[in-house]
Amino acid sequence: MDALSRMTRRNVVGGMAAASVPFLFPAPSIAQTTARIAVIGGGFGGASCARALRRLDPTLQVTLIEPNPIFTACPFSNQVIAGLREIEAQQFSYDRISASGVTVIAEAAVRIDPQKRLVGLSGGASIGYERLVLAPGIDLRFDALPGYDEAASALLPHAWQAGAQTLLLRRQLEAMDDGGLVALAVPANPSRCPPAPYERASLIAHYLTRHKPRSKILILDAKDGFPQQRLFENAWSELYPGMIERIPLSQGGRVIAVDSTRHTLITDFGDYTAAVINVIPPQKAGRIADIAGAVDNTGWCPIDPVSFVSPHIPNLHVIGDACLGGGIPKSASAANAQAKACAGAVVGLIAGNEPAMPRLPGACYNTVSPGYGFSQSGIYQPRDGLFVEVDGSGNSSPVGAPVELRAREAEQAQRWYENITVDSFG
Numbered sequence: 406m407d408a409l410s411r412m413t414r415r416n417v418v419g420g421m422a423a424a425s426v427p428f429l430f431p432a433p434s435i436a437q438t439t440a441r442i443a444v445i446g447g448g449f450g451g452a453s454c455a456r457a458l459r460r461l462d463p464t465l466q467v468t469l470i471e472p473n474p475i476f477t478a479c480p481f482s483n484q485v486i487a488g489l490r491e492i493e494a495q496q497f498s499y500d501r502i503s504a505s506g507v508t509v510i511a512e513a514a515v516r517i518d519p520q521k522r523l524v525g526l527s528g529g530a531s532i533g534y535e536r537l538v539l540a541p542g543i544d545l546r547f548d549a550l551p552g553y554d555e556a557a558s559a560l561l562p563h564a565w566q567a568g569a570q571t572l573l574l575r576r577q578l579e580a581m582d583d584g585g586l587v588a589l590a591v592p593a594n595p596s597r598c599p600p601a602p603y604e605r606a607s608l609i610a611h612y613l614t615r616h617k618p619r620s621k622i623l624i625l626d627a628k629d630g631f632p633q634q635r636l637f638e639n640a641w642s643e644l645y646p647g648m649i650e651r652i653p654l655s656q657g658g659r660v661i662a663v664d665s666t667r668h669t670l671i672t673d674f675g676d677y678t679a680a681v682i683n684v685i686p687p688q689k690a691g692r693i694a695d696i697a698g699a700v701d702n703t704g705w706c707p708i709d710p711v712s713f714v715s716p717h718i719p720n721l722h723v724i725g726d727a728c729l730g731g732g733i734p735k736s737a738s739a740a741n742a743q744a745k746a747c748a749g750a751v752v753g754l755i756a757g758n759e760p761a762m763p764r765l766p767g768a769c770y771n772t773v774s775p776g777y778g779f780s781q782s783g784i785y786q787p788r789d790g791l792f793v794e795v796d797g798s799g800n801s802s803p804v805g806a807p808v809e810l811r812a813r814e815a816e817q818a819q820r821w822y823e824n825i826t827v828d829s830f831g
Contacts, residue, residue: 440465440755443524443534445514445693447471447499449478450725450740451540453829455507457748465752468532469502470524472513476830480737481822482567483601486575487608489775495567501831517697519718536751538713539699539706540725540744541691543597543735546704549687550590550663557665561682564605565597577681578609583617585680590660590670592687593627595705597726597735600632600771600781602685607637607773610645623677624651625670627659632734633771633781635804640773660684690727697721705729710787712760713747722747731791738768739785741825762786764795770818778815779806 442465444455455469476497484490503509510532516525523531545563547554553561562577564570578587587609591602606622613620630653631637641649652658657674664671669678689695689704699706699715706723708715710731713722724747725740733739742765750760768782779802785792802814 440535441468441533442466442536442538442751443468443470443532444538444540445470445524446540446542446691446725447473447476447509448540448542448725448740449737449825449829450542450744451538452476452499452502453741453744454538454540454724454748456502456505456829456831457745458751459506461748461752462755463506465755466508467506468508468510468534469499470510470512470514470526470532471499472511472527474498474511477567477571478737478826479565479567479598479601480825482564482571483605483608484772485567485571486564486578486605487612488575488579489608489611492568492572495571497826497830499830505831514693515696517693517721519697519721522720534720535755536720536722538722538724538747538751539691539694539697539727540723540740541693541727543688543726544691546687546689549592550660550684552663552665552671553684553686557663558684560665561663561668561684563684563686565685565688574681574683578612579616581617581620581680584619585617586621586623586678587613587681588623588625588670588677588679588683590663590682590684590686591624591626591628592685593654593659595735596685596688598737598769599734600637600769603631603634603637604771604773605683606649606651607640607645607771610641610648611774613648614645620648622649623679624649625658625660625672625677626651626653629653629655632769633779633801636779636802637771637773639804640777640779644774644777688726690723694723694727699723701729703729707790710790710792711762712750712754713743714750722751729791731785732794733765733767733785733792734769736767736769737825738821739765741829742766765792768821770814770821772815772818776815777808777811778818779811780814780817 444451458467478495499509513527525531562570562574564574660670662671706728708728715721724743726735746763765785770780772778781801784795784798
């Protein structure tokens with residue numbers, strides 16, 4: 406077997422692991438029960454958890470609370486921005502989750518009473534629970550950048566919650582004159598899907614090379630380094646020479662304020678005006694986690710990484726982007742893996758058993774142009790109250806790989822997306 410075959414097989418195995426989480430931790434002992442489990446949030450974490458709970462114990466009364474009848478996925482939404490994909494390919498209903506025996510309530514959770522174990526709904530009703538799983542994803546911190554609030558995002562889109570904002574950024578790129586500047590403001594970590602801003606810049610560059618080749622991209626970054634940086638930078642040099650400039654934190658790249666009326670980003674070292682501006686603001690756990698009292702002073706939710714139980718609130722678990730995950734990145738892959746492990750812990754705790762020690766796979770695929778992808782994967786397990794990568798489990802695509810491998814990884818990225826959306830939404 407040659408080096409290319411070994412590398413390709415390794416990446417295929419990594420992608421399969423991301424879609425095969427149940428095999429990485431033992432199934433709990435199941436006690437026949439009619440316990441009520443409420444899950445708040447219908448993204449990759451909440452949807453996967455609700456389905457996994459029903460699979461592990463069909464007698465559970467599982468309720469999924471999610472106000473939006475259609476979920477719009479963030480993975481691959483950068484391709485929508487670049488005109489390579491339509492938004493409908495990102496959208497999923499909860500019909501199959503409902504058909505599996507999960508009660509789906511299309512309302513927002515607005516109150517949580519941990520003493521009475523009640524979730525208050527926006528319509529005025531309340532539902533009870535024995536255990537509650539929070540999977541609220543992220544909220545954007547519109548208070549973090551002076552001048553950038555929700556109203557400003559209608560002019561300078563964040564597109565960090567997929568849907569209308571995704572299409573707004575796409576339309577702005579389409580309307581921009583050739584020769585215009587596209588600026589991205591990238592926040593410090595922790596942030597959802599850390600490599601995604603650089604994938605976005607790459608795919609916008611692909612669009613510009615085809616339609617507006619005199620245009621440029623400027624990345625103003627609140628970090629000095631980012632995941633798979635050499636792979637991205639090599640791809641930019643190879644595919645988009647001279648089109649993408651990145652200013653890191655140490656060179657004055659951190660955006661400290663926004664002037665939306667002047668289309669200007671303000672840093673400590675200068676102001677930058679652009680035709681199209683994508684502001685990705687700092688983030689925090691979804692609002693219902695704060696209402697529940699599960700958030701600490703970091704803006705995120707600490708958890709016991711074995712059971713996913715909040716140290717602040719009994720019988721409440723937190724999964725996905727909202728939790729303090731340690732080394733495991735905030736991503737769809739991580740949320741899906743945490744969801745299944747959490748479901749196992751919930752069923753085990755109801756049966757009076759200690760949760761099994763989870764081993765969670767994490768995989769991240771990046772596409773920098775059609776047919777050009779690379780990936781990073783690892784296995785994570787609890788240590789000292791956080792998730793850490795298991796020694797020797799991490800894999801990253803090699804720098805300087807042949808085009809055949811880049812093409813295969815782009816195909817694997819597509820298969821990963823298809824697998825995880827089917828696994829999560831049916």
